[in-house]
Amino acid sequence: MKKKWLALGLSISIALSALLGGCGSSSTSGSGDSSSAQQAAGDTIKVGILHSLSGTMAISEVSVKDAEMMAIEEINASGGVLGKKIEPVIEDGASDWPKFAEKAKKLLQNDKVATVFGCWTSASRKAVLPVFEENNGLLWYPVQYEGMESSPNIFYSGAAPNQQIVPAVEWLLQNKGKKFFLLGSDYVFPRTANKIIKAQLAAQGGELIAEEYTPLGHTDYSTIVNKIKAAKPDVVFNTLNGDSNVAFFKELKASGITAKDLTTCSVSVAEEEIRGIGADNMVGHLVSWNYYQTTDTPENKTFVEKYKAKYGADRVTDDPIEAAYINVYLWAEAVKKAGSTEVAKVKEAAKGLEFKAPEGTVKIEGENQHIWKPVRIGEVQPDGLIKEIWSTAESVKPDPYLKSYDWAKGLSN
Amino acid sequence: MSTYLLQIFNGISVSSILMLAALGLAITFGLMKIINMAHGELIMIGAYVTYMIQNVFIQYMDKSVFDLYYIAALPCAFVVAALVGYLLEITIIKRLYGRPLDSLLATWGVSLILQQMARSIFGAPNVDVRSPVWLDGGLVLGDVQLPYKRLFIIGLVILSIAGVYIFLYRTAYGRRIRAVMQNRPMAQSIGINTRKVDSVTFSIGAGLAGIAGCALTLLGSIGPTLGTNYIVDTFMVVVLGGVGRIVGTVAGAGAIGVGNTTFEFFTNASLGKVLVFLMVIIFLQWKPQGFFTINSRALDE
Amino acid sequence: MNRFSIGNKFELGKKNMTIVIIILLLCMAPFFLSDFRTNLLGKFVAFAILALGIDLIWGYTGILSLGHGVYFGLGAYCMAMYLKLEAGGGRLPDFMSWSGRETLPWFWKPFGAAPIAIFMALCLPALIALAIGYLTFKNRIRGVYFSILTQALSIIFVVLFVGQQELTGGTNGITNFKTIFNFSLADNRTKLWLYYISVALLLLAFIFCRFIINKRVGRVLIAIRDGENRARFSGYNPTTYKVFVYCISAVLAGLAGAIYVPQVGIISPAEMGIVPSIEMVIWVAIGGRGSLNGAIIGAILVNLMKSGISEKFPAVWSYFIGIAFVVVVIFMPTGLVGAFNKLKKKLFSLKVGKAGQLAQSNVPVE
Helix, strand or coil, rough: HHHHHHHHHHHHHHHHHHHHHHHHCCCCCCCCCCHHHHHHHHHEEEEEEEEECCCCCCCHHHHHHHHHHHHHHHHHHCCCCEEEEEEEEEEEEECCHHHHHHHHHHHHCCCCCCCECCCCCHHHHHHHHHHHHHHCCCEEEECCCCCCCCCCCEEECCHHHHHHHHHHHHHHHHHCCCCCEEECCCCCHHHHHHHHHHHHHHHHCEEEEEEEEEECCCCCHHHHHHHHCCCCCCEEEEECCHHHHHHHHHHHHHHHCCHHHHHHHEECCCCCHHHHHHHHHHHCCEECCCCCCCCHHHHHHHHHHHHHHHHHHCCCCCCCHHHHHHHHHHHHHHHHHCCCCCCHHHHHHHHEEEEEEEEEEEEEECCCEEEEEEEEEEECCCCCEEEEECCCCCCCCCCCCCCCHHHHHHHHH | HHHHHHHHHHHHHHHHHHHHHHHHHHHHHHCCCCCCCCCHHHHHHHHHHHHHHHHHHHHHCHHHHHHHHHHHHHHHHHHHHHHHHHHHHHHHHHHCCCCCCHHHHHHHHHHHHCCCCCCCCCCHCCCCCCCHHCCEEEEECCCCCEEHHHHHHHHHHHHHHHHHHHHHHHHHHHHHHHHHCCCCCHHHCCCCCCCHHHHHHHHHHHHHHHHHHHHCCCCCECCCCCEEEEHHHHHHHHHHHHCHHHHHHHHHHHHHHHHHHHHHHCHHHHHHCCCCCHHHHHHHHCCCCCCCCCCCCCCCC | CHHHHHHHHHCCCCCHHHHHHHHHHHHHHHHCHHHHHHHHHHHHHHHHHHHHHHHHHHHHHHCHHHHHHHHHHHHEEEEEEHHHHHHHCCCCCCCHCCCCCCCCCCCHHHHHHHHHHHHHHHHHHHHHHHHHCCCCCCCCCCCCHHHHHHHHHHHHHHHHHHHHHHHHHHHCCCEECEEEEECCCHHHHHHHHHHHHHHHHHHHHHHHHHHHHHHHHHHHHHHHHCCHHHHHCCCHHHHHHHHHHHHHHHHHEEEEEHHHHHHHECCHHHCCCCHHHHHHHHHHHHHHCCCCCHHHHHHHHHHHHHHHHHHHHCCCHHHHHCCCCCHHHHHHHCCCHHHHHHHHHHHHHHHHHHHHHHHCCCCCCC
16 A cells, blocks of 8 residues: 555656646756756857657667757857857657647747757658747758758758759769669658659659658568569669668668669668668668768868767767758857847848858858758768768759759749 | 569568567467567567677677677577566566556556667667678579578577477476466466466566567667567567467468568558558458467456 | 645535636636647647547546547548648648649548538548447457557558658648638737637537436446446447447547647647557546546646656656656556545545545546
């Protein structure tokens, strides 16, 4: 009997404390890794960090959060912005889109943050988009995505399709072959990306062999690999989501298919994911991004060093991590230039802003709030890093609606 | 032709994986009537144990014996998962016998905790387990290549099922387990320590999940949410096959595995999944007890 | 926790006291909370409506459905389709055009009219529940088998909705609404209205459920829970009653979904999945199954707790939630309300003696 009362008391006190916490006016970041949280509220600028720290997407998003925290600490260490320290408010989107919307509302309305760094999946971005537009907030989104979007309240530092997919397909058509097999997870990015690719293939003399989608969290790729074998494509263009890539590449290798027999090009597999897949399962396969850990710039050298020093020598950096990192700097630079954290002023100041990023000098395109980026095709090495084998001569202008391509006319209505 | 042959093999292979994942459930759910939603997390534990053993071998052992880590990992995964299962049983499960639906809710809470623990200990990103070299490549028959990994899992399943069968039906302890599960008061009255039998049975079920986790490292990703991908499928296997019969689990896994790959081959993966689950629902309308039933005259079974 | 102490004083009105206090508290809440919190609370009130339905089927009838997310989701999607069409103002919804669709699918067209959308939000769940319920209950699929079957149902719906991106918005779901009945959703007054509408709907749903429970139907349901075969042999056909209550609970779930969408602003297939479905049951388990007040308290309290803890401890909040679930299910099978009643009974019997105990036995145990 006693135990029962104990349990009751325990759960009630948990509930009460939660109630109090939930209704309290402000809550700062709970995790211990923010040194700036002790700062008095008046001398800080609050910014939101909104990623999935639990659920299936935590696999990718936790590292991105780490990069953002690192950038915030660096900026604080060098004096902050406008004489104030940046104070991160961390929220967990829990891989659940309505939860993202809820937390975004909380950050903007309750915590009154100056800006938010966050999201990974397109679905979570689409979920928070109306929240940011309604409340006139500012979101810095760090991941490559399917394009066809340009919200006035979002800055996109990942690649638009014309900075990743389109050049990759063009390069593959010229160097690897005409017959394409499109493989993707069943959600918005792969479906939209493949729509673009199909239009491009039709215009540039490629041939679509097959198009396959697997549910998110699909674990067995033996049938898909069998279909690939039967179809004999020149190129498998892979838009699978993080987790499924592991099963897919392990299956490819187990079936005796190596990069020599079949060219695959992935756009959602970066260094972080390769760690989970196992480098030996992916050696020689191709990927397309804007940044690799091996990218040869002085900025990148220090970035990688600092990241490893902070989070461990076994950690790797990759494109979304880098994009998340420069997001914080881009925002800070824009705030400095504007002399204010007001959204309209920051947006105005961000137009044309240039920054020496680890991937090279990037520039914010004022027209669509995307970023000029170089495009790089890389090959996975035995140590799990990626070697650049081709890159654009200079940064590519972002074109989320693919307006500058004739064949893409019908796509963006 | 070779495509179809390979597809038949894929069906068998997927079935064998489901079988392995569901075998532990066949014991905890089938015999003990505990709906263990944390079964998937026990599988995850098995996978992480394999990862740890691999790291131990990399750190402390000579390179030449690295490939043997997998052999060491199998029993370790069993033991660790069984231990976790034992702890679960003596703290939580023992209070839930006879309340199957409550066991479902409580163990779901447990699965949340275990997932978060994995995230705290190993970090949120997936980890990599390098499969041993002797499992690379495959058996080449004409122009069909059967991956050794999948053949190995099929062998492992056969061994596990045989082991479970022999243990349950050919040993004194197995007889005791069956006695307790079939008629608890009677078993108690002839002097069987039913508490101990409960703990041991549940631990064995959990240990089998650990082995499944170890096997899954060969094929898929190893991360905190690994178990969630399998939990519903495995319950379907047990229910479809018929609760309480090992042969039912084999049949259920066979039907779902072959069904899944075949539908996937002729349509696509999403539709394949929908069709299989639809078939299972329709089948259960016809035979609510699954393929194999235990005849019973009790009205409220 | 004062509502219970007040409940003690007015012994006669006690049965209604709890709900009156809950509703009063909910009505006053907007005066004390920020707009954001009120909006959040409105979402929880929607969940409470759903919890009432789950309590009817699980607490009173003993059927554990792990697929109620589907009915909730269907209600929500019906409403979302209306909101999306209104936001589009005659143009094709945005996700359709980027999925390459040129015309509005036929089944979307009626949803342009709000009454039809609301009607469908209630009807569609009922129809599907009728079909599923009739088949499974007639074939005497019970207990765990039914629970697992409903899980399969929820997976089917999720995969279907995810796969039909051009028709349903895929994984993203449907989002980016602008107005409801031509009132701007961004306006705080509209949000307040929606909040009070949810509270009113909650009260109506409660009265409706109370009505069912107090009728003979309610007693038959409890009889089915406690001994289905005995009920059958007493001349009642359990199938009819079970199908009836399953449909009612599906309708309540649909209603909850319909009022959830305008307040939250998004519905995605994930909300129909197994995880949310299990969570819904947990609310009722924590609040107290077999007690309508318990369902409401559980739904609101658990969600408050979830939001609160996940804000305070974004990295490790799952621990708290997991532990709370385990503790409540194991140690308080009748939930918070049941535990309070026991506590009250104990205190009361100390004061008044045995006569008081008889008057207290309104909460069934398991």
